[in-house]
Amino acid sequence: MTLGGTWNFSYVLSGVPVERLALCQATAYLAQNNIISSAKRHRILLLSDIVSETAMNEQPVARRRAVFFDRDGVINEDLGYVSQPEQFRFMPGAPDAIRWLNKHGWLAIVVTNQSGIGRGWYTEEDFLRLTRWIDQRLAELGAHLDATYYCPHHPTEAQGPYRIECQCRKPAPGMILRAIAEWNIDPARSLLIGNKQHDLLAAVAAGVRGLLFQGGNLLEFVVRACEEAAANDSALQV
Ligand SMILES: [Zn+2]
Numbered sequence: 001m002t003l004g005g006t007w008n009f010s011y012v013l014s015g016v017p018v019e020r021l022a023l024c025q026a027t028a029y030l031a032q033n034n035i036i037s038s039a040k041r042h043r044i045l046l047l048s049d050i051v052s053e054t055a056m057n058e059q060p061v062a063r064r065r066a067v068f069f070d071r072d073g074v075i076n077e078d079l080g081y082v083s084q085p086e087q088f089r090f091m092p093g094a095p096d097a098i099r100w101l102n103k104h105g106w107l108a109i110v111v112t113n114q115s116g117i118g119r120g121w122y123t124e125e126d127f128l129r130l131t132r133w134i135d136q137r138l139a140e141l142g143a144h145l146d147a148t149y150y151c152p153h154h155p156t157e158a159q160g161p162y163r164i165e166c167q168c169r170k171p172a173p174g175m176i177l178r179a180i181a182e183w184n185i186d187p188a189r190s191l192l193i194g195n196k197q198h199d200l201l202a203a204v205a206a207g208v209r210g211l212l213f214q215g216g217n218l219l220e221f222v223v224r225a226c227e228e229a230a231a232n233d234s235a236l237q238v
Contacts, residue, residue, distance in 0.1 A: 063186035065229075066107035067222065068176055068203070071148075073195035074213050075110065075134075083122035085133045093219030099143035100223060107183055110148040111175040111192075111202070117150075118158025127152075146183065149175040170194075171201035176208060189233065191225055193218075 072078040075098075077089045101108040117124050131148050138144055151168040152158075168174035180187055192203035192210045203210030211225055 061184060063184050063189075064107055065105075065189040066109050066146075066179070066183065066185045066191075067101055067226070068179065068190065068192040068208065069108065069110050070170075070192075070194035070196065070199045071110050071112035074193055074218065078195070081116040081121055083116060083126045083130060085130060088130065088134065090137075091215075091218050093217035093221075095138055095141040095143050096219040097222040098138060098145060099141065100219060101226070102143055104226065106226060107146045107185065108144070109146055109179050109183070110150075111170070111179065112148070112150045113170050113198075114150045114152050115154040115158060115162075115169070117152035118154045118162030120159050124152060147179060149179055151175060170196075171198040171205065173202045173206035176202060176206035180206065189229065191229060193221070193225070 069075055072082055074091065075094050076082060076091060079087050079089075082088055098108045114127055116122050117127055127150060135145065149168075151166060151170070151174070153162050153164050153166040153169050155163070155165045155169075157163075166172065166174065168178075176187075176192065179185060180190075187207040190208050192199060192206075192208045193213050194200060194203070194210060195213050200210035200212060209229075211221075213221055
């Protein structure tokens with residue numbers, strides 16, 4: 001009996017692929033309630049043993065490292081509440097920096113305060129349209145951002161539902177913490193690059209090392225920062 005057979009059987013049993021542990025639970029339920037014949041029950045219980053054992057032997061997936069970027073002033077020139085493609089200009093070396101991260105196993109993730117949405121200066125749809133446009137420009141250059149997180153809120157200046165004391169507006173770490181959870185990121189081996197104090201405070205609160213970018217070539221900045229981080233890793237392992 002092969003494990004491959006186990007998988008095929010789980011498809012037959014339920015008609016849809018099931019998680020391995022769910023298969024064990026389903027088997028136990030079917031057996032306890034005499035829904036399946038004894039011959040079949042025996043076979044399924046046997047299979048569930050193999051499945052449980054396999055699940056227990058699995059190693060946890062290694063957490064990934066990421067570079068978190070503030071957007072305006074780091075990825076693109078900060079012209080103040082950029083919301084349209086015509087206002088968007090990449091900082092020197094920005095697409096190259098993102099492509100370098102893509103090729104060297106780092107996640108590249110944007111975390112950006114966008115209170116212009118809450119203030120009513122542009123809409124969430126404007127922001128998402130610009131994000132798609134940026135993604136397309138990067139794709140043409142052989143680079144990609146793994147994710148873009150944004151906060152549309154402001155505690156005092158925003159309108160309607162956007163006017164809240166949220167956990168995502170930097171210096172709060174909500175966007176970074178969410179990305180860490182959703183992308184299985186190791187904060188201690190990750191970096192945040194921002195151009196404002198609130199970026200660095202958010203990084204500290206999330207357990208990520210924050211670096212201040214004050215202009216210049218982003219590729220050079222990123223390569224230096226990541227190589228330094230990798231050297232620190234090696235030093236710790238010696
Ligand atoms: Zn927010």
